[in-house]
Amino acid sequence: PNCIGVIDNYSGVDTTFIETGLPEDEITKGGISFISQSGAIASSILMIGDSYPVAMGFNKFVSIGNMADVDFIDLLEYLEEDESTTVIGMYLEGYPEGRKLIDTMGRIAKKKPIVVLKVGRSEEGATAASSHTGSMAGSDMVYRSAFKQNGIVAVDTLEELMDTLKAFDGLPLPKDGNIFVLTQAGGPGIYCTDAIGQHQALNMPVIEDETKAELKEILPDMAAICEPEGYADITAAATVDHHVKSLECVLDDPNVSSVVLITIVPTFLPRKELGEGLAELYTNSQYRDKKPVYNVIMAGNYVETARIALEEAGIYTFDTPDRAVNAASNLVYYSEFISSVEEGGKSHDR
Amino acid sequence: PNCIGVIDNYSGVDTTFIETGLPEDEITKGGISFISQSGAIASSILMIGDSYPVAMGFNKFVSIGNMADVDFIDLLEYLEEDESTTVIGMYLEGYPEGRKLIDTMGRIAKKKPIVVLKVGRSEEGATAASSHTGSMAGSDMVYRSAFKQNGIVAVDTLEELMDTLKAFDGLPLPKDGNIFVLTQAGGPGIYCTDAIGQHQALNMPVIEDETKAELKEILPDMAAICEPEGYADITAAATVDHHVKSLECVLDDPNVSSVVLITIVPTFLPRKELGEGLAELYTNSQYRDKKPVYNVIMAGNYVETARIALEEAGIYTFDTPDRAVNAASNLVYYSEFISSVEEGGKSHDR
Numbered sequence: 001p002n003c004i005g006v007i008d009n010y011s012g013v014d015t016t017f018i019e020t021g022l023p024e025d026e027i028t029k030g031g032i033s034f035i036s037q038s039g040a041i042a043s044s045i046l047m048i049g050d051s052y053p054v055a056m057g058f059n060k061f062v063s064i065g066n067m068a069d070v071d072f073i074d075l076l077e078y079l080e081e082d083e084s085t086t087v088i089g090m091y092l093e094g095y096p097e098g099r100k101l102i103d104t105m106g107r108i109a110k111k112k113p114i115v116v117l118k119v120g121r122s123e124e125g126a127t128a129a130s131s132h133t134g135s136m137a138g139s140d141m142v143y144r145s146a147f148k149q150n151g152i153v154a155v156d157t158l159e160e161l162m163d164t165l166k167a168f169d170g171l172p173l174p175k176d177g178n179i180f181v182l183t184q185a186g187g188p189g190i191y192c193t194d195a196i197g198q199h200q201a202l203n204m205p206v207i208e209d210e211t212k213a214e215l216k217e218i219l220p221d222m223a224a225i226c227e228p229e230g231y232a233d234i235t236a237a238a239t240v241d242h243h244v245k246s247l248e249c250v251l252d253d254p255n256v257s258s259v260v261l262i263t264i265v266p267t268f269l270p271r272k273e274l275g276e277g278l279a280e281l282y283t284n285s286q287y288r289d290k291k292p293v294y295n296v297i298m299a300g301n302y303v304e305t306a307r308i309a310l311e312e313a314g315i316y317t318f319d320t321p322d323r324a325v326n327a328a329s330n331l332v333y334y335s336e337f338i339s340s341v342e343e344g345g346k347s348h349d350r
Numbered sequence: 351p352n353c354i355g356v357i358d359n360y361s362g363v364d365t366t367f368i369e370t371g372l373p374e375d376e377i378t379k380g381g382i383s384f385i386s387q388s389g390a391i392a393s394s395i396l397m398i399g400d401s402y403p404v405a406m407g408f409n410k411f412v413s414i415g416n417m418a419d420v421d422f423i424d425l426l427e428y429l430e431e432d433e434s435t436t437v438i439g440m441y442l443e444g445y446p447e448g449r450k451l452i453d454t455m456g457r458i459a460k461k462k463p464i465v466v467l468k469v470g471r472s473e474e475g476a477t478a479a480s481s482h483t484g485s486m487a488g489s490d491m492v493y494r495s496a497f498k499q500n501g502i503v504a505v506d507t508l509e510e511l512m513d514t515l516k517a518f519d520g521l522p523l524p525k526d527g528n529i530f531v532l533t534q535a536g537g538p539g540i541y542c543t544d545a546i547g548q549h550q551a552l553n554m555p556v557i558e559d560e561t562k563a564e565l566k567e568i569l570p571d572m573a574a575i576c577e578p579e580g581y582a583d584i585t586a587a588a589t590v591d592h593h594v595k596s597l598e599c600v601l602d603d604p605n606v607s608s609v610v611l612i613t614i615v616p617t618f619l620p621r622k623e624l625g626e627g628l629a630e631l632y633t634n635s636q637y638r639d640k641k642p643v644y645n646v647i648m649a650g651n652y653v654e655t656a657r658i659a660l661e662e663a664g665i666y667t668f669d670t671p672d673r674a675v676n677a678a679s680n681l682v683y684y685s686e687f688i689s690s691v692e693e694g695g696k697s698h699d700r
Binding site for chain 1: 387388390391398399439453469470471480509534538541542546548574581586601616
């Protein structure tokens with residue numbers, strides 16, 4: 001494989017020949033560090049991330065090729081100790097000492113999340129990996145179960161990889177899988193609800209009667225509140241204020257641990273104000289760092305102003321409801337792993 | 351639900367309040383017509399499609415709300431007879447007479463493909479659909495199996511919906527599920543191979559020895575040819591000419607029915623020339639309309655010039671290998687359905 005080199009946005013080193021490098025002062029460094037066994041996957045991630053409404057920042061980014069000098073374990077151990085790295089992403093084809101790799105990843109996962117895109121899963125994919133990096137891809141089932149046991153987040157697609165890294169970097173961990181769908185439109189809300197139904201880790205909670213009454217008070221008459229439970233359609237008539245107030249109300253409910261907020265901005269809803277109104281809520285100390293909110297502002301280039309207003313305030317946005325839900329499910333999985341580790345630690349102390 | 355109205359790009363009517371309408375002469379009309387039971391999904395599709403490197407064109411686009419006047423069946427029957435519509439897309443929550451809807455869709459599917467995003471699949475999703483359009487979502491399993499029996503292409507995500515519509519509109523149907531992966535980079539090629547492994551309809555074929563020898567002749571020495579079978583890594587050293595000649599060679603092989611072409615454009619590969627070189631090959635009468643090629647040119651905004659050169663020549667491009675593969679699998683499914691219908695017709699004639 002080729003190898004594109006190293007980027008360290010924290011110290012300002014860039015040895016790559018990829019043209020995505022932004023002027024240094026425009027880079028949002030963030031806490032995401034990434035190790036790739038493929039130069040092309042590395043480049044793709046940089047190019048896709050740079051094409052988001054606000055470019056996705058990386059803290060350290062390493063393309064390691066076929067590991068002649070340094071290898072995965074060295075780099076993982078470096079990132080384990082690196083305080084500015086909050087989450088580690090990996091593109092992995094294979095590693096000669098699989099057990100050692102999993103042990104290292106598992107140890108680190110107790111301190112910070114690792115999100116891995118492991119390829120060479122099918123027989124043909126494994127052959128391709130072997131001819132590419134000379135890697136033994138290993139049994140997919142063995143890797144999957146080792147990841148699962150060790151709190152390592154395994155993803156299926158490039159999109160899920162990037163969305164999950166953003167979510168870990170920018171959002172607090174949820175207490176549990178209770179996720180509320182607050183949607184400004186029926187269709188995308190139902191689509192989101194179906195997506196939640198695909199994830200065992202997630203469920204839509206029954207909220208307090210007082211919260212329901214308060215939502216009824218706040219929202220337009222035609223709003224559909226808690227049909228089904230854990231769901232409110234605030235309707236296309238919702239103003240910026242309706243968005244912000246209903247979200248605040250839902251976040252205050254003790255049964256809600258995460259929220260997906262979906263809005264398909266109609267021509268008559270001011271985009272920049274929407275982004276700014278939500279950003280103000282999230283940066284309010286009462287809500288900041290308490291519960292993750294997945295903002296899905298649809299769609300395409302038409303809503304860039306709203307997304308930029310949020311992202312520039314450090315609040316991530318997602319392309320579609322299902323992409324947000326995939327990331328949300330991964331955060332719940334990791335949060336539950338960390339809780340079980342802490343529980344284990346406590347009982348051991350006794 | 352709200353309803354955003356009707357767009358007929360064929361005759362130039364647009365009753366919607368969505369701002370995506372392009373100047374009439376810039377609209378690529380194409381053969382895709384769409385019926386949506388949700389105004390917000392309709393708007394999202396228009397906004398996402400308009401944000402592609404070249405805006406996705408629609409022939410007729412109808413947002414039907416809760417069907418007070420006209421309903422799905424009326425519209426489907428209209429599109430059935432409409433010669434400029436080559437493929438029908440649907441966003442469906444539910445319909446009071448499910449059997450009648452499936453019968454109509456099944457009859458039409460024998461003439462032109464129908465691609466449907468059916469929501470309300472989970473219990474909660476069905477409740478949300480009922481409070482939205484008053485639709486009975488019906489059993490997901492019943493719908494899925496009815497779609498499958500009737501040659502109706504059911505998709506899971508908005509992305510798959512749009513990619514599949516583009517593929518049906520712009521590409522010939524493949525003879526069978528034999529799909530070749532021609533990749534300029536190892537990582538994305540392996541990722542693509544894994545994605546193919548997820549689809550029962552697809553498999554990577556063994557090509558002729560002469561084709562292998564010819565590829566070896568054409569390509570840089572370091573190219574990995576047919577490890578695994580049905581796969582060639584033309585490497586990052588591949589020029590525009592290497593791309594075009596190796597693709598031509600693979601398309602000439604009788605064992606190849608579709609090709610995924612993946613290229614992660616490095617700084618030293620000229621983008622516009624790549625797009626133009628490929629476009630010239632595809633419009634050559636020897637290849638045009640013969641076998642579908644799924645062009646994945648990565649990534650993000652950095653490769654727009656290559657994608658625009660292709661799309662302006664009427665050749666669709668896809669965002670990522672897995673998205674291309676999802677569309678490819680849907681074309682194979684439909685192609686096999688049509689073959690079985692034709693077989694049935696023949697044996698009936700005897």
